[in-house]
Amino acid sequence: MSEHYRAKGYAVLDCDRAAREVAAPGSSCLNQLVQAFGPEIVDAEGRLQRRTLARKAFSSEEGTARLTQITHPAIIALLVEQAEQAFSTGAEMVFADGAVIVGHSFEAYCQRIIVVDAPDDVCVARIMKRDEIDQEAAVQRLAAQMSSEQLRKAADYVIENHADRMTLLQQADQVLQELRKERNEHREKSETSADCGTGSGAVDCSDPVCRP
Template sequence: MLKVGLTGGIGAGKSEVSRLLAGYGAIVVDADRIAREVVEPGTPGLAAVVAAFGESVLTAEGTLDRPKLGSIVFADPAKLRTLNSIVHPLVGARSAELEAAAGADAIVVHDVPLLTENGLAPLYDLVVVVDATPRTQLARLTALRGMAEEEARARMATQATREQRLAVATLVIDNDGPLEALEPQVRKVWDELMARAAGGRPDGLG
């Protein structure tokens, strides 16, 4: 099994890279998706979040009000740490279960937004970073996700810097350009992952 950490700043395009890798045959373990699952209604995770932040973070239907919780934790680093201390262990446990269920010859890609921030790089055989400039990230968040510029900047400020992410990268995918320029790079990275999983390395990559 080849264990790959995939990360990138918000708005860098990591989700699209993850989707492409899954299409090539990677087993993708999506930390964001799991983070949503572990706080669904009736879970111990949701109960812990409500205990920490109050029932105001619930919708009328009893589900987690993500925008409301986000507005609380992204404005207060201490509250963000509290939320992470609840959710991260649950995500880690579920991720380990999914990895264990993959085949011995699988390429398992852990899609982890906060890989750099949480010092998780040593957990993987290699780390792939989806890279974009802060200017590009900001433009995508405001234009494509409809975020206010202030909110987008606040989200970006809670994450590692571009330089910190690149420092832990084994392979880098440049996603500062148009979408059509992304797929050939991801295909090249997939070929590299296949070669490493097989015990070899294609010429010119590393």
């Protein structure tokens, strides 16, 4: 879906990539991770060993919270910078693709949440194929994510991705159309209303499309 939006010319930020960038060798973020989780999370060249960190951080709630506390401020700063760059070069909307947004600080920066969902058995089969892992590992991976129910509660748009790619992309196009409609309606309203003089995310605007 991200690729589909990119191919249409939209800016789509990759949260996973941002997470990798902020934990580059020598970064302050990686230094803090080493302090919190130990020197074994980096190799001899100072590169993050993702699996080792995952094993340590995700083994307890405190560890997971510490991981988020260290990485998310830096990830958010980078994503905001990338979003500003996209807006300054004419983007009307900026998308961010990530698995850890709902329930975390970055959610407040998002004006709309799109959740792409599929039944657990379908997700497990796809994860097994994508990551070349067995069923048990795929089930575990899925269990580490926020539940479908919680995600759907937070969503402004839900895309049902149980079928083929064509069905997914048709729904993705439908959401784009609705977002554009919301955006245009907001722009028209902002031209006639004292509520929001900018139509571009003013903090005091009462319209949810401008939610800061």
